[in-house]
Amino acid sequence: MIESVRTLVVRFLALFRRRQLEGDLDAELRSHLEMAVERNLAQGLDREQACRQALLDFGGVEQTRQIYRERLGLPFLDTLLQDLRFALRMLRKSPGFTSVALLTLALGIGANTAIFSAINAVLLRPLPFPNAHRLVFVWATDSQRGITEDVSSYPNFEDWKAQSKTLDRLAAFTTRSATLSNGEEAELVPAVQGTPGIFELLGVSPELGRTFREEESEPGSSHVLILSDAFWKQRFAGRTDVIGQTLRVNEEAYTIVGVMPSGFRISRERPEQVYAPLARDPDRGHGFLMVLGRLRPSVSIRQAQTEMSTIARRVEEAYPNGNRGVGVHIVPLVDAMAGDVKTGMMIFLGVVSLVLLIACTNVANLMLARGASRMKEIAVRAALGAERQRILRQLLTETTVLALAGGAAGLLASNWISRALVESLKQFDVPRLADTHTDAAVLVFTFAVSLFTGIFFGAVFAFSVGSPKLAEALHQSGHQAAGGARGRRLRSGLVVAETAMALVLLASAGVLLKSILVMRRTAPGFYTENRLAIEFWLPPKRFSSDSRRIQFFKLALARAEAVHGVHAAALIADLPLGGGSDSLSFHIAGKPDPAPGKPFQSLFNVASSGYFATMGIPIHAGREFSDHDSADTTPAVIINEAARRRFWPGEIPLGKQISLGANLLTVVGVVGDTRQTSLGVPPRPEIFLNYMQSSPEWSWLVMVARSEGDPAAISAALKSAAQQVDPNVPVTRILPLDDVLALSLAQPQLWAALLAVFASLAVILAAVGLYGVVAYLVAQRTHEMGIRMALGATRIDVFSLVVGQGLGLTFGGTLVGIPCALGAARLLVHLVPSVRAGDPLTLTGVSALLLSIAFAASYIPARRATRVDPIVALRYE
Amino acid sequence: MPPRAEVLQGTLDLLVLKTLETMGPMHGFGIAQRIQQVSEDVLRLNQGTLYPALLRLEQRGWISSRWGISENNRNAKFYSLTRTGRRQLRDEAAGWNQMAAVINRVLKASS
Numbered sequence A: 001m002i003e004s005v006r007t008l009v010v011r012f013l014a015l016f017r018r019r020q021l022e023g024d025l026d027a028e029l030r031s032h033l034e035m036a037v038e039r040n041l042a043q044g045l046d047r048e049q050a051c052r053q054a055l056l057d058f059g060g061v062e063q064t065r066q067i068y069r070e071r072l073g074l075p076f077l078d079t080l081l082q083d084l085r086f087a088l089r090m091l092r093k094s095p096g097f098t099s100v101a102l103l104t105l106a107l108g109i110g111a112n113t114a115i116f117s118a119i120n121a122v123l124l125r126p127l128p129f130p131n132a133h134r135l136v137f138v139w140a141t142d143s144q145r146g147i148t149e150d151v152s153s154y155p156n157f158e159d160w161k162a163q164s165k166t167l168d169r170l171a172a173f174t175t176r177s178a179t180l181s182n183g184e185e186a187e188l189v190p191a192v193q194g195t196p197g198i199f200e201l202l203g204v205s206p207e208l209g210r211t212f213r214e215e216e217s218e219p220g221s222s223h224v225l226i227l228s229d230a231f232w233k234q235r236f237a238g239r240t241d242v243i244g245q246t247l248r249v250n251e252e253a254y255t256i257v258g259v260m261p262s263g264f265r266i267s268r269e270r271p272e273q274v275y276a277p278l279a280r281d282p283d284r285g286h287g288f289l290m291v292l293g294r295l296r297p298s299v300s301i302r303q304a305q306t307e308m309s310t311i312a313r314r315v316e317e318a319y320p321n322g323n324r325g326v327g328v329h330i331v332p333l334v335d336a337m338a339g340d341v342k343t344g345m346m347i348f349l350g351v352v353s354l355v356l357l358i359a360c361t362n363v364a365n366l367m368l369a370r371g372a373s374r375m376k377e378i379a380v381r382a383a384l385g386a387e388r389q390r391i392l393r394q395l396l397t398e399t400t401v402l403a404l405a406g407g408a409a410g411l412l413a414s415n416w417i418s419r420a421l422v423e424s425l426k427q428f429d430v431p432r433l434a435d436t437h438t439d440a441a442v443l444v445f446t447f448a449v450s451l452f453t454g455i456f457f458g459a460v461f462a463f464s465v466g467s468p469k470l471a472e473a474l475h476q477s478g479h480q481a482a483g484g485a486r487g488r489r490l491r492s493g494l495v496v497a498e499t500a501m502a503l504v505l506l507a508s509a510g511v512l513l514k515s516i517l518v519m520r521r522t523a524p525g526f527y528t529e530n531r532l533a534i535e536f537w538l539p540p541k542r543f544s545s546d547s548r549r550i551q552f553f554k555l556a557l558a559r560a561e562a563v564h565g566v567h568a569a570a571l572i573a574d575l576p577l578g579g580g581s582d583s584l585s586f587h588i589a590g591k592p593d594p595a596p597g598k599p600f601q602s603l604f605n606v607a608s609s610g611y612f613a614t615m616g617i618p619i620h621a622g623r624e625f626s627d628h629d630s631a632d633t634t635p636a637v638i639i640n641e642a643a644r645r646r647f648w649p650g651e652i653p654l655g656k657q658i659s660l661g662a663n664l665l666t667v668v669g670v671v672g673d674t675r676q677t678s679l680g681v682p683p684r685p686e687i688f689l690n691y692m693q694s695s696p697e698w699s700w701l702v703m704v705a706r707s708e709g710d711p712a713a714i715s716a717a718l719k720s721a722a723q724q725v726d727p728n729v730p731v732t733r734i735l736p737l738d739d740v741l742a743l744s745l746a747q748p749q750l751w752a753a754l755l756a757v758f759a760s761l762a763v764i765l766a767a768v769g770l771y772g773v774v775a776y777l778v779a780q781r782t783h784e785m786g787i788r789m790a791l792g793a794t795r796i797d798v799f800s801l802v803v804g805q806g807l808g809l810t811f812g813g814t815l816v817g818i819p820c821a822l823g824a825a826r827l828l829v830h831l832v833p834s835v836r837a838g839d840p841l842t843l844t845g846v847s848a849l850l851l852s853i854a855f856a857a858s859y860i861p862a863r864r865a866t867r868v869d870p871i872v873a874l875r876y877e
Numbered sequence B: 001m002p003p004r005a006e007v008l009q010g011t012l013d014l015l016v017l018k019t020l021e022t023m024g025p026m027h028g029f030g031i032a033q034r035i036q037q038v039s040e041d042v043l044r045l046n047q048g049t050l051y052p053a054l055l056r057l058e059q060r061g062w063i064s065s066r067w068g069i070s071e072n073n074r075n076a077k078f079y080s081l082t083r084t085g086r087r088q089l090r091d092e093a094a095g096w097n098q099m100a101a102v103i104n105r106v107l108k109a110s111s
Helices: A002-042 A047-058 A061-072 A075-093 A095-124 A154-163 A198-202 A229-236 A301-318 A333-338 A341-383 A388-428 A440-465 A470-475 A485-521 A546-562 A611-615 A641-647 A712-725 A737-780 A782-790 A795-828 A840-866 A870-875 B011-023 B028-038 B047-059 B083-110
Strands: A135-142 A147-150 A167-181 A186-194 A224-227 A246-249 A252-259 A274-277 A290-295 A326-332 A531-537 A566-572 A582-588 A600-607 A619-622 A636-640 A657-660 A663-671 A686-690 A700-707 A731-736 B063-069 B075-081
Touching (some): A002 A047, A002 B028, A002 B075, A047 B047, A198 A290, A341 A737, A388 A440, A485 A840, A531 A737, A546 A566, A641 A663, A712 A731, A737 A795, B011 B063, B011 B075, B028 B075
Parallel strands (some): A224 A252, A636 A663
Antiparallel strands (some): A135 A290, A531 A731, A566 A700, A582 A657, B063 B075
């Protein structure tokens, strides 16, 4: 054993000093023969006989050398090294081809590596919890509303927890915002309220102190708090005596009992700063919990899903009131954490693999065009006795070397690409995306992709070269050697495929851009110029009574309007384009409900007087809220156009009454529609309540102000004006409405931009590929062109012949690509919901674009073809 | 004169090792000479096959080599037995003797 290892090592090392060792052997053999001759001479033979006898005794110097050489190194590695050296020499010999191929491959592989490293960081790398693969997210589902990822109620969570045998533990949490105050200024921080076992479920112990005790979630028990590592370091400078100190959260004193280690995070939105125990909420209809579970050993997700579905059905039967249609949907925690981004990333992985395929096709095509000259070389080698297998191996080595070099360059490129990607996705707070870096998995991926690439286009090349017909290849001139029907068909096929793939990407980018253009043209329904929004959070404990809230609103508005440069100020609960609005049920006086037990549904919002004027939203009928509406006057509501059309079609809604909960409200005005969720989503019915009357306890509150000029100038003054009213109300965000509008377009725009970048890359590659093929065909047909022109063909005839060929291939690609593009567009709905798949205008547009690029790519070779001098061409050969 | 026999496959190693043990460091030509001499020219050794065998033995670490000057003032590569080579020779010789004895016994029993 040791010996064979030793032999292997010695033989391997010998590879690197071959020349010396072989020289050694030659010297040794020479000295052997000389000694033999000397001895023979001494035995009385004459010189000639002595030499003959010595060689005879020796028996085949050349064979000995051959056997010795085979024994000296490792024959397999030896050929490989030889092939490598040869490949490098071939690549060096044509630097133009090599650099184009390298660049193409580097871009193709680099794009793949970049997207993969992001996917690796977000989806593949295990979450920082022990046995993270056994952690699951337990969503509620609502078959009545068609929701598959819904929050759950506390009683449902308790029932699941008590009955499940497949899930080892269950814990629930909800994300909140907590107001921390030190008496002077209030700060709003993201918080997680969790059931006491949540840290144990995740398997993470605190860095300092302890986790929650079971009894600490019961109402009336003392308030305890656990800090995140980041918050501890920022607020308490990492001091260990923090345990036992108190912090005022939402106006109440909390005792700090622990600190979680750095990197610990439960919320998938913003990283939470503090943790508090979650109190039981007995309302089965109130969904607000996210539920985590840990699979028992050797239980699969499917088994857990089956069991939990049964449990959910049992719970539904026991409590049909509030639980109708509620099921369970279990997904791996890592997928739940990634959320929507997962689909986007998968789509982009598809996009970049198309780009890589195009790159591969291109390089294969380049090699084929070069194959003409290579063909002769290969034929010569075959004539000298090289086996077919050996030649194939040589070709594959060459393409693999090229691809691996391309992969190495791609790895460098991917660093830049993924940094740009992470930077542009930063605003969307994707969990763990910032950890994107090159690790072993990324290296393995890149290596595998490069290897696959090399073998792929190597195989394509080898296939087209086929078995060289010796005599033919040697007879023919270099130009024609690879021009067999097989090679030509293959090259044309490759161009068609390339064009089709480029069309798919281009069309996808096209429909995305189109939907963004539509959104941009869409009027949001309000003015954004010179307007500023300031978001507040009203701590519910402090503002639980109507009078306190109204008092705060009045004072805040008065102070805001007193700020120099402010024209008007008003309050609104949910800003348009903010994404979040609450849908509530209500009844209309004198109208039956749409179905028994199913009241009307509408978005509800709360506004102060002057809101519509401040925002520039037109009043279509009636009036807007005024200072005369107060807690003592008739409760008034204002509806938007969509609500009028839905609830009072063909009627005059003014004076009509609706009942919301116990309140009877009278419609006093109709206003224009605004886009509530995003520009791509049509306006929905919305009913506005009045802040100055008894209103629900909305905790979020936005003040909008219209200013003289640049709204940024008044933001600081407005903020301090509000905080003078009550220092315990934290300001969470200040931003101009122009930015609100821009923000609502940010994500679709980013996707479209990314797709456009990759699509342009694909088109450029495809154009280069087409150019290569047409140019090659022209070079090959010089002779034929000469004959045609000699027989009277005009330059225009020749020109259109060549261009026609390029356009024909592209047209073929377009025909193949259009159905694929239609299919692909269906996937894009996951990126931007308002995308319309079958948009004929876009498809025609991108096809025309591709054809004109094809024309440009064929133009140069066609011009060259028209300049052929018939005499020269005929003499050619 | 008895008919000349080819060197049996696998026995060349043994012959080389034994020669080096008896004679000390030797060059290839010397080894070939010596084997033929000792076998009283019964063995017909293709001298060329000696060199791949020497390489194999060296790769296994049983012999080592270095360049030196031969008795008649020529550059020649001298081979010598290593410690492991000596042990290997002992094992192989024992194995050979045992095998030869067995074959002898079988031949005698059947005659």
